[in-house]
Structures are given as structure tokens and as C-alpha cells.
Amino acid sequence: MSRIISPSTGRPYGLARVARTWRVSRATIYRHRADRPASIPWRRGPLGPCSDAELVEHIRRQILASRFHGEGYRKIWARLRHAGIRTSARRVRRLMGAHGLLAPHRVGRPRTRVHDGTIVTEAVNVMWGTDMTETITVCEGVARVFIAVDHANSEVVGIHASKSGNRFEALEPVRQGVLRHFGAVGPGVAAGLTLRHDHGSNYMSGDFQAEIKCLGITSSPSFVREPEGNGVAERFIRTLKENFLWINTFDTVEDLRRALVEFVHHYNKTWLVARHGHRTPAQVRADHLRVDRPSTAELPLAA
Numbered sequence: 001m002s003r004i005i006s007p008s009t010g011r012p013y014g015l016a017r018v019a020r021t022w023r024v025s026r027a028t029i030y031r032h033r034a035d036r037p038a039s040i041p042w043r044r045g046p047l048g049p050c051s052d053a054e055l056v057e058h059i060r061r062q063i064l065a066s067r068f069h070g071e072g073y074r075k076i077w078a079r080l081r082h083a084g085i086r087t088s089a090r091r092v093r094r095l096m097g098a099h100g101l102l103a104p105h106r107v108g109r110p111r112t113r114v115h116d117g118t119i120v121t122e123a124v125n126v127m128w129g130t131d132m133t134e135t136i137t138v139c140e141g142v143a144r145v146f147i148a149v150d151h152a153n154s155e156v157v158g159i160h161a162s163k164s165g166n167r168f169e170a171l172e173p174v175r176q177g178v179l180r181h182f183g184a185v186g187p188g189v190a191a192g193l194t195l196r197h198d199h200g201s202n203y204m205s206g207d208f209q210a211e212i213k214c215l216g217i218t219s220s221p222s223f224v225r226e227p228e229g230n231g232v233a234e235r236f237i238r239t240l241k242e243n244f245l246w247i248n249t250f251d252t253v254e255d256l257r258r259a260l261v262e263f264v265h266h267y268n269k270t271w272l273v274a275r276h277g278h279r280t281p282a283q284v285r286a287d288h289l290r291v292d293r294p295s296t297a298e299l300p301l302a303a
Helices: 015-022 026-033 052-065 073-082 089-098 167-182 206-214 227-245 253-270 281-288
Strands: 127-137 141-150 156-162 194-197 218-221
Touching: 015 026, 052 073, 052 089, 073 089, 127 167, 127 227, 127 253, 141 167, 141 227, 141 253, 156 167, 156 253, 167 206, 194 227, 206 218, 227 253, 253 281
Parallel strands: 127 194, 194 218
Antiparallel strands: 127 141, 141 156
8 A cells, every 4th residue: 555656646655654544553564564584592782703603712722721720701801802802701701601611610618507497486485586786866876776586476575775786785675575474584584595696796795695694594696607597586677677667767766765665566466477377476475375374475565
């Protein structure tokens, strides 16, 4: 139709006019009219002074001519440039990788884990995890947030905010949890409880270790370079940041501390734990509490 001569003008109608009249995209017409051969995937752009096969042979000659072992693709690329063969480093890496010519690299020593990969417990008050994070207040600057979480039901047993991040502030959420779930703070009251923490100086200090030992708590530092060893506390810190710290502002550290207590109370009552059939931490604790132990779950998180 586009090639038909118009009787009024004596010229072809043209593809643009026909497509506009029929309301058809010209790009669609061009795509269907093109008689394309089967496309073969290849990298766009110029190939350079030689084909892939020839370049591989040049690379092999450079590797064999060098007295050094373990040179990476960047040095081979540089040697090719010195030899007058100009190409891209990405192309050299691609061809060396495809033909097994890349330098061997250290993949790391096999890691033998001391633990079995499981840190959750079957019952509450068997292991707690503690950790610290930071946030910003408007008037007082950086504030430290300390937390203590039960490994069985992901319940926050204690939370604290302070300007300092020293060992005494780090002990506060642990004391809160002991008072709330063991009824008192005294020698041996939390016997049988294990506390998981990292190797931070405040947690490894003599005062911190002596305090939890006096309470009857066994120290359980997570393994070096394996943050998943304290994964329960780390996971709650992520929840705390995404749902509280990153979406709220606080004028002072005291405002932050009070808001944290309210948030944790709401979290323990409403957060759904998937591994416990989407029950809340409070519901899971209620199922695990022994009948012969008086319940102190209604004690406040912080004084």
C-alpha cells in the first residue's frame, strides 16, 4: 500500500502516511519486515586487532614467556599492551577464564566449625544473647542501645540506652532480664543460664564477666569472625533498626530509653515468631513457664 502511487500527487503514499492512517507502529512493521538470520550471542563493540582465537594464542605466549608464576589477567593485559596488542582488560579476563588460564587464587582454608550451626534453644531462660547498636539523638548526639534477647522465643528480656557504651551500661539489660524472670538480682539467682555475646571490650571486661559470674550466668562468647553465633541478638537489632530506630527521632537519650521500653513491650506482645507457628514471644514463654516457678513476667523492663 505504501508503494502505490497517489493519483492526485503522482507520488507513493509512503509508509509513514499509511501507518498513521492505519494506526500501526512503524517500528513493528520494520521488525516484521526485516529478514534476520538466527542471532548468535556475541559481545557488542569492536573486536580489536585480532580475533578471540588469535588473542588467546598471544595470551598463552605471554604466560609462557614470563618467569613469574601466578600473574593475574591485569598483568597479562599490560604485557600485551607492551607487545603492541591493544585490547580491553575485560576481554582478556573473559578469554583467560574461558580457557582456564586465570592465575590460581587462594580460596581460604577449610573452616571447621566448633558449633553445630544451631543456637536456638528448646526452652526459655537457657541462653540469652546480648549486643549493642548505635543511634543518633537530636540534642545529645550518639547514643548506645543495649539489648538482651532469649534464644528460645526471641523475646527481649532487657533493653537500655545510654550515652556511654562501657561495661556497666552493657550489664543493664542483663540485670533487667534477671530481675524480671528470676525474681531478684543476687549471687547465683540465674544459675543454669548461658549468655551469648561477642568479643567487644565491654563484654570481655573483667567487671562484666565478674558480674554475670556472680549472678550464676555462664559466659558464652561467639566464635571469632562468625557473627551468626550471636544471630538471635543480631536479628533483633535488625528488626529494631527497621521498625523503630530508623523511622523515629529522639531529642535526648532519656526520650530514647522510654520509647525503647514501650516498643519492646509492644514487640513481645505482638511480634510473630515463624519457627513457633507464628506465635508471639509472650505466648511462647507462657507455654514454657514451669508451674512451680512464680511468674514475674509483669515486672517492668527498666526502672
